[in-house]
Amino acid sequence: MADRLLPEDPEQVGPYALTGRLGEGGQGAVYEGRAPDGRRVAVKILHARLSRSAEARARFVRELEVAERVSGFCTAQVLDADIDGDTPYIVSEFVDGPSLIRLVREEGPLDEGSLMRLALGTATALAAIHRAGIVHRDFKPPNVLVGPGGPRVIDFGIARALDSEALTMTSQVVGTPAYMAPEQLAGTAVGPAADMFAWAGTLLFAATGRLPFEGDSIPAIIHRILKSEADVSALPGPLAALVAACLAKDPARRPTSADAVGRLLAMIGADPGTADPLAHGHTLVLGRQGVFGKSLFNRVPSQLGSRRRRLVLAGAAALGLTGAAVTALAAVAVIAVVAAAVFVVPRFLTDSPGAAASGARGTVKIAYMGPITGDLAAFGEPMLAGVRFAVDEYNREGRPLKAELVALDTHSTPEGAEPVAQAAVAQNTAAVIGPTLTGETMKAMPILEKARIPAVSPAAAGGNLSRNGWKYWHGTVPNSRVAAGALGDLALRTGAKKALAIGDDSDEGRTDANYFKAALEARGATVTTASLKEGETALVPKMRGADTVFVGGLATTAGRLIKAARTAGITARFYLSDLALDPALAKEAGPQAAEGTLLTCSCLQPGSSGGAVPAYAAFAARYAKAHDGKEPAIYTAEAYDAAKAVLEALRKGARTSAQIEACLAKVDIPGVTQRLRFTDTGELTEGVSYAYQVHDGQLTLLGDSTKAKVS
Incomplete structure (x- = not known):
């Protein structure tokens, strides 16, 4: 979707x-x-x-x-x-299906019928590519989409014509190391044989779920590609022989893509002697004929259909940003931009949890864990950018210990957090920046806790996270209890005495309403409750006589309710949770109706900070200078702070998980958004929630909610 x-x-x-x-x-x-x-x-x-x-x-x-x-x-x-x-x-x-890497990770290795269909379809594609005089140069599991009609090879962004001068440039190594042929790694001339090496490695991944040449570091993987033989025993006999031949170190000994198509047609009992074997292979693959037996491809859409999940983190649905998200189930064929699940930043990209690690002396491996693809990538990608920026700044300091960043993609689902947490353990990661979402945290932390790997989350803000007894979890944003309580305190400071607290059907909407209610009642205010599902017609009359109305819903819902209330003559001030921190609020309600509405959030909304938070203004200027004028996005600064806490440990010489955790227990430094100092349960000791108010149709940051001056 x-x-x-x-x-x-x-x-x-x-x-x-x-x-x-x-x-x-x-x-x-x-x-x-x-x-x-x-x-x-x-x-x-x-x-x-x-x-x-x-x-x-x-x-x-x-x-x-x-x-x-x-x-x-x-x-x-x-x-x-x-x-x-x-x-x-x-x-x-438009190809309606996931990438091969996503399919294998979610469904497991392919059965024999599916594997043969994949082999013939992708070999046919490469044969057509090569017949057109093109070398793909980056064939790998993320660049194969699996739809109901069979596999499609995509992404020709770095492909070159066979007569292109770039193909013989020895200084240019382009591709993904885990699937690169020896000659490609050496930077020598690259031809169609390099694509066949990558094709064979991709089939091994599809059959096993593992890299064709595994290693605990990029240098180790490259060494194995150059010196070791791949284990093809998981493949059926004739296919194993073909794959082994395509993995020959000498490109001259590898079968051509056309040869591979012919051999594959023979394996499935089809006549390889037709006038155009490529057309024959294409017809067999797309026609879903029974020559392959049971095929996983035919059930992809129903089993891997998109599942939109609400964002359960401080600022969830903040700004309503989902536009940059890319779902693997709506991949983009030839022009898709497909992200591997695990990659080393900023150098070579890899495609498997076991493939990204440094292992070098003088380096400490830290991982970002969050949504890089999927419905919530609009939040995850900016967080990864913030972590990368912090690591780059640290490494430029010239300290003896260098930081190596590994990105672990949860694909925007809690279920995706477990395998990448296991990958973090397998790669001997010293610390994790993340998990970023509350649901992901609940799935990943038991694994990280058992391995004693410290984790610092830049956005997970579930009110009960700190109550799980984890010793290695830390959060750099106040939890939802603190944020909603801060909004209640702000309401009391602005004269709240009689309030209506309206929650929605979501857990976070109801919880925020309850926290707001508790904060007001603790100071003597009278609070009644209601639910958004009652509808505007029923809710507006309940607002009469109240001086304060809390709405725990998204911006569009809250905006419509505010508009209806103002139309009915309701004069109470509206207070909203971070779910409504979205420029669409004023548009939906109308600038005049929304004027004066107050919100709190543990995050800093880009574009609304002005000079209210000088540390953020300075950070944004540095970030923009390093990114060609591009400003930080939502949660970039919070992720930068989470990384800063870990990197402070490296500055003190910590290189192991135990040493980093010991430093985190004592860290006390200023961050961009928060003072970085943690309690024994991992929460911030002095978490700040930020107040926002609608002025002239715009969300304006007032600063620390405890010090905000409300008009």
Whole structure:
């Protein structure tokens, strides 16, 4: 499922209506769209900042040319393009299915029928690519989408023509190390044989769920690729022999992609001697004929359908940002931007939990654990950026201990946290920045706790997290009890005596209403309760006589209720939880109706801070300078602080989990958003909630809620 469009996103390009956002990369953003005939399509639009660059347009043209040359044989078809207009775009077939890496991690290794179908489909795609004079150069599990009609090979962003000068540049190594051929690692000339090496490694991953050449560090993986033989025993006999041949160290000894198609056709009893074996293989794969036996591909959509989950963290649904999220079930075919689940930052990318580790003397490995893909990537990616920024700043200090960052993708689900927590343990990670979500924390922390790996979360704010008895968990934002209590205190300071607390059907909405109620009643105020499910007609009369109304719902819901109340003459001041911290609030209610509304949140909303928090203003300036003027997004600063707490331990010489935890127990330093000092249960000793107020239709940060001056 695509996420909703951001305010700055176009609603239409050419004849294509854009209905949602699928992802974003360095070159462009990718959208789900509708063609004039109603067909779902994927639309990649060149970033506006690049549209005036001749070089960027040339790369975009090259990507289109490559995709058009290979379109049709187990690759996603290019349907349309406009490269010359003010907004260059490419339209391709929409593939409704997950990446191979996601499929294997969620469903396990493929059965024999599915494996043979994958082998033939991807070999056919590579044969078509090679026949068109193209080398893919980055074939790997994330770049294979698995839809009901079989596999599709995607992402030709670094593909090159066989006669391209770039292919012989010895100084340029492009690809993913875990699937790179020896000649590719050496930086020598790269041809189609390198794609066949990667193809064989990808099939081994599909059959086992493991890297073809495993190791506890990038150098170890490279050494094994160069010196060791892969274990192909998990594959059926004839396929094992073909894969082993494709993994030959000498590229001249590897079968060509066309040879592989012929051998695969023979294995399934199909006639390989047709006029065009590629067309035959393509027909067999897409036609879902019974030659493969039971095939997992035919049940992908029903078993891996998108499951939108509410964000349970401080600032959950804050700003309503879901636009940058990319779900693996709505992958984007040729123009998709597919993220591997585990990768080393900022150097080579890898594709497996066991593949990302430094192991080098003088380095300490720390991991970011959170949603990099999936429905909540709009929150997770900015957090990863904040952690990366902190690590980069630390490493530039020139200290003896270097930090190596590993990113562990939970795919936006609590269930995704368990395997990546196990990966963190397997990789001997010294500390974790995360888990970022409350649900993920509940799944991952028992594993990290058992392994005694300290974790510092930049966003998990469930009110009961600190009550689990964990010794290695720490949070750098106040929990929901503190945030809602701070809003109650703010209401009392502004004269609340008789209040109505309205919760919604979600756990967080009800909990926030209860915390707000408790804070007011503890100081003598009278509070009655209600539920949003009663509807505006029933709720507005209940507000009469109240001077204070709390609404624990999202911005759109709260905004509509405020509008109805003001229309009915209700004069009470409205107080909202962080669920409503969204510019859409004033738009929904109307600027005049929303004027004066107060909110609290443990997070700092980008763009509203002004000079109210000088530390944030200084951080934002440094971040923008390092990121070509791009400002930090939601939770970037909080993640930076979480990383800063761990990196402070490295500054003191800590290199093991035990040493880092000992330092975290004593840390006391200023952060961008909070004073970093923890209680025995992992909470901040002096957590600050920030107050916001609607002024002239805009959310304005007032600063620390205990010191905020309310108008």
